[in-house]
Amino acid sequence: MTPNNPADRPFRLSMLIYDRHYRSLLIQAVVFIAVMLVGWWLVNNTLTNLARMGKTLDFGFLWNRAGYDIPFSLIPYSSNDSHLRAAMVGLTNTLLVSALGCVFATVIGVVVGVLRLSGNWLVARLMTIYVETFRNVPLLLWILVILALFTEVMPAPRDYKPAADGTAKASMILFDSVAPTNRYTAIPRLAVDNDPGSVGLGGFQVDAALLAFGVALLAAWCIRRWLRDRAQLLQDTTGRRPATWWITALLFLVPLLVLSWLFQVHLVRPELKGFNFAGGLNLDNGFVVLLLALSLYTGAFIAEIVRAGVMAVSRGQSEAAAALGLRARLIMGLVVLPQALRVIVPPLISQYLNLTKNSSLAIAVGYPDLRATLGGTTLNQTGREMESMIVMMGIYLAISLVISGVMNVYNARVTLKER
Amino acid sequence: MRQIVFLATAAAAALAAGGAMAAEGETLAQVKARGVLNCGVNTGLVGFAAPDANGNWSGFDIAICKAVAAAVLGDASKVKYVPTTGQTRFTALSSGEVDVLARNSTWTFQRDTDLKLDFAGVNYYDGQGFMVRKDLGVSSAKELDGATICIQTGTSTELNLADWFRANNMTYQPVNIDSNAEGEQQYMAGACDAYTTDASGLAATRAAFADPDNHIILPEIISKEPLGPAVRHGDNNWGDIVRWVLYALISGEEYGVTSANIEELSKSSTNPDVQRMLGATDDYGAMLGLDKEWAKRAIAASGNYGEIFAANIGEQTPIGLARGLNALWTQGGLMYAMPFR
The missing domain is CATH 3.40.190.10 (Periplasmic binding protein-like II)
Incomplete structure (x- = not known):
């Protein structure tokens, strides 16, 4: 009997080729060394060539003055800030459009995916047309088409200015509160008269009014949870569930109204001042176009994923649920969706990752995302291509890994429990 | 794995070919x-x-x-x-x-x-200047406070623009463009109030317009551009x-x-x-x-x-x-x- 444990057999050199165990070890070792060599050569080649061009790998430029302005920023930024700060502005802009894009794409995808399965012929066909047109045309073309619609069709801000005879070429819509232009859409903004100022929170200045609203909402949500748990407990023991909806409504409404009155919250309408609208909030067209294109494009893919997920749940499941007397809404919520999610979530992760990476097409609409600040203007003005690219790839990698990590945790929660 | 090695080799080859000094x-x-x-x-x-x-x-x-x-x-x-x-x-x-x-x-x-x-x-x-539509009623760059300005990204003019507006306590909204053709198109579509680049470039761009007379180059030259x-x-x-x-x-x-x-x-x-x-x-x-x-x-x-x-x-x-x-x-x-x- 030949011993099965390879350690028991005496080692001969020929075993590297003929023995399966040693052969696989040899192949792994060779491949590992080859990959390492190629990696080393790549790095070495890059550094050598950089040195021959008289350049060194130096990230010090990130702390130099950026000197350029960024049209759209969530965090305070001026041209006196550093390139690192400019990169952070780009990063927050990327995260903003990606996060909103994921939310909108999911909503669109779920609605369209379910509607595509609808018994209504017209609705189902319309959804098919949407999915096929958006899925089969490159995203960049959609971005450019939507951008062209915005810049060519919308009036310029100065078209809102009344001419000598008192008439203007364009007028604001929705009770004179919204002004769509070829640069941005001016919408009203919430403002507080009784401003409580801001409080320092872990190094950041947070608006006190915003903080107060956040705390009130969080408290209301916690109390609501506790109420629901208590109601469930009562139902389980006595069989009677106390009505909680009006308490919930009060919990959310009363603090909001009180705080609004306290801070004198009101709407500020945008007004044409000089060249542009001011006072309200100017939603940049680049941002709107990018968000729209990303959501619609990824939404089409998600719709198909949702459809596949729902169809993967056998028809017998919903029939059995119906036989138990469950209503359609409950069948969907308790029987079909939990099972469909197992199929939906893994491909959904890929779509979220795709959307986030596709947001770098912002360059086409002039939206200052990470690619446009760090990988665009900073790269150009400093001439540090290699360094900018390395930092940018690292950041995109980190974002993707975080998304994928979070979604994997969620996937583990909805996955089939096998005991 | 073989694929990865292949890709890495291809990338390395591309990199080696690109190296120059x-x-x-x-x-x-x-x-x-x-x-x-x-x-x-x-x-x-x-x-x-x-x-x-x-x-x-x-x-x-x-x-x-x-x-x-x-x-x-x-x-x-x-x-x-x-x-x-x-x-x-x-x-x-x-x-x-x-x-x-x-x-x-x-x-x-x-x-x-x-x-x-x-x-x-x-x-x-050369020096950096601004071009605007005549009917905008602007006769000096100092009147451009709050304007939207088209600017080619990656240029020295981009930095001059930021510095000049900052020095004059004025604000503006930049629209970043990639080439002169794109700037021309955005400016013509009214996506920006003013277009800024070297004054010679403005003159050349204006000469290519169908209606050059409807556009003026403002008198201010805000930088040295040799x-x-x-x-x-x-x-x-x-x-x-x-x-x-x-x-x-x-x-x-x-x-x-x-x-x-x-x-x-x-x-x-x-x-x-x-x-x-x-x-x-x-x-x-x-x-x-x-x-x-x-x-x-x-x-x-x-x-x-x-x-x-x-x-x-x-x-x-x-x-x-x-x-x-x-x-x-x-x-x-x-x-x-x-x-x-």
């Missing part, structure tokens, strides 16, 4: 061996560098490319024009994709030192060639050597400067690694500096730029060629 005398040898000069130019700026309907490039910067090609290769048509944007131009030069960059590039400290470029000289003294051809650090011989070709063109105007009379002057001129430059007496070409008649061919290619200016951007052209700072030093301008001696 400039050692003394190497660029000249490369250009001569190739038989063609790779010249980085604007993607399209009428008067400075623009292809016609047949794909033939012409313009003020193109003339520099032609003069260098004529001096080095003996044939002004042996040029491959590589269109570059504000973003790609310096990478194209430092990676060796182009031998010389003649693309309205401003000579700045940081480009000269940190970006490892050498500016061979200045072929156009534009000139650039080469890589490290190959001083090549830098000398481009520099002295430019000086030959300027000297040509100063000494009255034109494309029309150059044949005659190279034989009959009694001016020792002209004799030296055109190779009638001394062999200055050998000091550059070129032949005797390099400067003669450079001037013959599209004429001397004055001729090139008049033919492409001068007052007789639609662009209509006055010589101003770009007149010869003898006529109150800044154009001054170092002596051929």
